[in-house]
Amino acid sequence: MSSEVEVRRLGLLASALAGRRLSVTHAEPGTATWTDGLTVYVDRQLNAQQTKQAVVVQAALIGAGSLEPTITASLRRRGDLCARYLAVEGQRALASLEALLPAHALSLLGPSRPPATAAESLDIAMSGVPIAAPPVVFGQIRPRALRIAAVATRNQSAHLPLRAGSTLQEMVDAAEADDGEGADLSSPVGGGGAIGRLLQRLTSAGRARDTGTAGAPAATHVARGAAKSSHRGRAVLATAQPGDRAGLARAAVLTYPEWDCHRSAYRGDWCTVRLREAIPAPHPLPASPSRALHRALGRVMPDLTRMRRQLQGDELDIDATVSERADLAAGVTPNEAVYVDSVRRRRDLAVLILLDVSASAAEPSATGGSVHEHQLAAAASLAMTLHDLGDRVAVDAFRSMGRDNVEVVAVKRFDEPAGNAVLRRIAGLVPGAYTRLGAAIRHGCATLEAEAGTARRLLIVVSDGFAYDHGYEGRYGEADARRALAEARRNGVGCLCLSIGAVTEAAALTRVFGTAAHASIAHLDELPAIAATLFPAALRSADHRRRTWQHSSRSRQRQELDRRTA
Amino acid sequence: MTASARPFYVAVGNEEQVFKAAFRQGLSILLKGPTGCGKTRFVETMAYDLARPLITVACHDDLTTADLVGRHLLQGGDTVWVDGPLTRAVREGAICYLDEVVEARQDTTVVLHPLADHRRQLPIDRLGVTLEAAPGFCLVVSYNPGYQSVLKDLKDSTRQRMVAIELDFPPSEVEEKVVATEAAVAPDLAARLVRLGQAIRRLETAGLREVASTRVLIAAARMTNEGLPLAAAAKAAVAGPLTDDPAITSGLVEMVDAYLGSD
Numbered sequence: 026m027s028s029e030v031e032v033r034r035l036g037l038l039a040s041a042l043a044g045r046r047l048s049v050t051h052a053e054p055g056t057a058t059w060t061d062g063l064t065v066y067v068d069r070q071l072n073a074q075q076t077k078q079a080v081v082v083q084a085a086l087i088g089a090g091s092l093e094p095t096i097t098a099s100l101r102r103r104g105d106l107c108a109r110y111l112a113v114e115g116q117r118a119l120a121s122l123e124a125l126l127p128a129h130a131l132s133l134l135g136p137s138r139p140p141a142t143a144a145e146s147l148d149i150a151m152s153g154v155p156i157a158a159p160p161v162v163f164g165q166i167r168p169r170a171l172r173i174a175a176v177a178t179r180n181q182s183a184h185l186p187l188r189a190g191s192t193l194q195e196m197v198d199a200a201e202a203d204d205g206e207g208a209d210l211s212s213p214v215g216g217g218g219a220i221g222r223l224l225q226r227l228t229s230a231g232r233a234r235d236t237g238t239a240g241a242p243a244a245t246h247v248a249r250g251a252a253k254s255s256h257r258g259r260a261v262l263a264t265a266q267p268g269d270r271a272g273l274a275r276a277a278v279l280t281y282p283e284w285d286c287h288r289s290a291y292r293g294d295w296c297t298v299r300l301r302e303a304i305p306a307p308h309p310l311p312a313s314p315s316r317a318l319h320r321a322l323g324r325v326m327p328d329l330t331r332m333r334r335q336l337q338g339d340e341l342d343i344d345a346t347v348s349e350r351a352d353l354a355a356g357v358t359p360n361e362a363v364y365v366d367s368v369r370r371r372r373d374l375a376v377l378i379l380l381d382v383s384a385s386a387a388e389p390s391a392t393g394g395s396v397h398e399h400q401l402a403a404a405a406s407l408a409m410t411l412h413d414l415g416d417r418v419a420v421d422a423f424r425s426m427g428r429d430n431v432e433v434v435a436v437k438r439f440d441e442p443a444g445n446a447v448l449r450r451i452a453g454l455v456p457g458a459y460t461r462l463g464a465a466i467r468h469g470c471a472t473l474e475a476e477a478g479t480a481r482r483l484l485i486v487v488s489d490g491f492a493y494d495h496g497y498e499g500r501y502g503e504a505d506a507r508r509a510l511a512e513a514r515r516n517g518v519g520c521l522c523l524s525i526g527a528v529t530e531a532a533a534l535t536r537v538f539g540t541a542a543h544a545s546i547a548h549l550d551e552l553p554a555i556a557a558t559l560f561p562a563a564l565r566s567a568d569h570r571r572r573t574w575q576h577s578s579r580s581r582q583r584q585e586l587d588r589r590t591a
Numbered sequence: 592m593t594a595s596a597r598p599f600y601v602a603v604g605n606e607e608q609v610f611k612a613a614f615r616q617g618l619s620i621l622l623k624g625p626t627g628c629g630k631t632r633f634v635e636t637m638a639y640d641l642a643r644p645l646i647t648v649a650c651h652d653d654l655t656t657a658d659l660v661g662r663h664l665l666q667g668g669d670t671v672w673v674d675g676p677l678t679r680a681v682r683e684g685a686i687c688y689l690d691e692v693v694e695a696r697q698d699t700t701v702v703l704h705p706l707a708d709h710r711r712q713l714p715i716d717r718l719g720v721t722l723e724a725a726p727g728f729c730l731v732v733s734y735n736p737g738y739q740s741v742l743k744d745l746k747d748s749t750r751q752r753m754v755a756i757e758l759d760f761p762p763s764e765v766e767e768k769v770v771a772t773e774a775a776v777a778p779d780l781a782a783r784l785v786r787l788g789q790a791i792r793r794l795e796t797a798g799l800r801e802v803a804s805t806r807v808l809i810a811a812a813r814m815t816n817e818g819l820p821l822a823a824a825a826k827a828a829v830a831g832p833l834t835d836d837p838a839i840t841s842g843l844v845e846m847v848d849a850y851l852g853s854d
Contacts (some may be wrong), residue, residue, distance in 0.1 A: 038846045123790065
């Protein structure tokens with residue numbers, strides 16, 4: 026038998042064969058190898074060689090599409106059929122990935138030609154043909170576990186937005202079908218974690234319904250939103266908490282213009298941004314500064330920058346030297362700054378993180394958990410790390426219900442420490458409503474202008490996709506958001522956008538932000554690598570624009586002066 | 592500059608015809624493809640076939656226009672103009688290959704514009720002259736859209752002056768031949784390395800910035816010529832360079848063992 030560490034190390038091999046991220050761990054003692062589509066659980070009884078073979082078989086089943094929901098639906102609660110299907114389909118899966126199989130797995134391939142598709146294998150398994158039992162390393166297929174995990178992964182394979190309602194139905198189904206295996210519900214492995222979360226959401230939706238505070242203006246919008254897109258109904262309802270009313274009453278109100286691309290003109294004071302207090306959760310979001318992210322962001326602004334035309338330095342600036350010599354020869358007083366030097370620069374950076382908490386974020390992500398959870402974790406991680414690095418950081422969450430009601434929740438102010446109070450407020454954010462990106466960006470820039478107090482300013486939007494608001498659809502919304510970004514960049518604010526675990530609609534964000542300022546990542550692990558490339562680009566472009574802007578304003582001033590003196 | 596024998600390059604699609612057609616029509620060429628898939632070798636082969644000298648410039652973010660075009664240097668008490676590689680190529684009618692062009696600053700690449708379109712001119716403002724490109728001059732730039740799309744992108748105005756050729760890792764049978772020939776190893780050893788490479792390339796999301804290129808597979812194969820066991824060679828030449836992350840490294844080592852471990 027292999028140790029847990031040895032088994033975990035097979036994750037990369039499994040991911041390669043499956044063609045998507047797959048982890049490997051030990052199964053419960055006495056259980057044959059199985060997978061839920063996200064993790065392969067390996068039989069503890071197998072030796073090292075068999076363990077690898079077992080992982081290869083399960084990964085191949087995923088990679089060859091053997092465990093698609095259309096197939097496994099027919100296998101539910103039919104253990105004998107599962108074994109017959111596995112014996113036939115396992116061969117097909119291995120054969121279809123033959124070019125990729127490692128040497129030790131080639132010996133598993135049978136002599137006969139396997140069927141061409143998974144559906145054919147299923148037909149054979151369902152027919153009366155005698156089929157030998159699959160080898161022990163083939164393990165088993167667990168349709169129910171696959172079905173539960175498919176809730177999180179179906180999005181990825183089908184590129185269809187998942188309906189929150191059907192998620193709940195799915196969960197209820199699964200719970201009903203769970204013949205006395207109640208322990209699974211709280212089990213940290215398998216689908217139990219997901220069920221727990223879904224149950225929580227179900228109960229919180231129920232609570233919100235019970236409070237019945239339908240009188241508040243927010244709730245009217247909620248009702249309208251629910252009628253308009255019924256599949257988001259439950260998630261939206263879950264946001265109508267009793268605290269909303271008090272929050273709105275206290276809110277400061279600001280207005281911002283919006284760009285109307287149809288008329289090519291601004292609509293003045295078009296959007297109303299309402300500032301709300303955050304409602305902290307009882308427990309802080311479990312987050313810690315990530316060392317990899319710390320390293321990546323620490324390098325973003327190198328302490329040492331090479332500067333040309335310096336009075337002293339390690340190397341000659343050849344162009345400057347030549348002109349100095351030429352000046353000397355011509356009898357002009359030369360400029361003696363002819364060196365290239367490494368100059369230490371201060372970071373002098375303020376970052377505002379704008380967190381999208383619209384309802385679409387409540388959808389399950391491709392890598393397990395909801396997009397919202399991934400976004401919260403990313404925002405928390407970025408805020409803590411940047412704070413650690415000595416940058417000024419603020420976090421705002423935003424969502425909207427029409428142009429009169431763009432809500433911005435101050436999660437962390439610039440002067441606040443990044444402690445548990447902030448993490449509790451982040452954990453207390455509940456997704457709901459829509460996204461009016463332009464107003465949020467304009468408000469974020471105004472906040473940066475007013476409160477940042479640094480030369481370099483950066484706006485980070487964490488969003489799952491370009492969701493819409495009333496009267497803020499398609500081209501109109503994209504044009505306004507692009508305009509808002511152009512305004513921000515003109516003022517020397519670097520802008521970038523991160524999508525984590527999002528599977529749909531992220532392409533629109535790329536159109537708005539540009540390929541150089543938007544990155545879509547599947548998992549939080551990829552954040553350091555992405556940050557290391559996105560941040561410098563955003564800061565550089567902001568620096569550059571600020572310089573050219575200052576330059577042009579200076580030359581304007583000079584012209585003005587010339588005109589007056591003339 | 593032209594090699595005495597044709598460099599070893601196996602065409603996968605119609606890239607050779609496209610390149611030669613663009614060359615004859617005086618159009619500039621944009622090569623896209625991942626690191627180590629054979630972009631540089633392809634250009635070398637084309638330069639050989641077309642019997643043109645090849646001038647290669649590796650671009651970096653400190654590359655200035657003067658580095659490409661040329662600058663005045665001091666000699667005795669006088670300043671002397673020295674051509675940069677681009678100017679030399681324009682005068683001699685050579686193929687000028689700018690490797691990883693997006694690494695260069697965008698204001699640097701603007702100097703390519705009048706050269707890359709129908710004008711085929713290089714204005715040198717420090718000399719006050721405009722050079723007409725000699726016949727046979729061809730501008731070739733390459734970049735890797737994979738990891739750089741996030742970081743940098745070519746200006747649209749630059750891109751639209753180019754004919755694009757997309758290269759990718761060759762299919763396994765071609766890659767086996769390439770590895771076997773380049774490293775002078777047995778075909779079955781090459782085949783096993785290529786199988787490992789293909790598997791690593793499926794790991795799109797595993798936190799690897801780059802995948803195992805044909806170049807690293809060749810490097811691994813060459814290490815075995817020195818008597819190193821195949822798995823050890825692959826660990827050193829494939830797994831090691833790809834990542835510094837200990838968890839991913841151990842996963843890659845596990846993959847190397849799975850594919851190449853049995854000798």
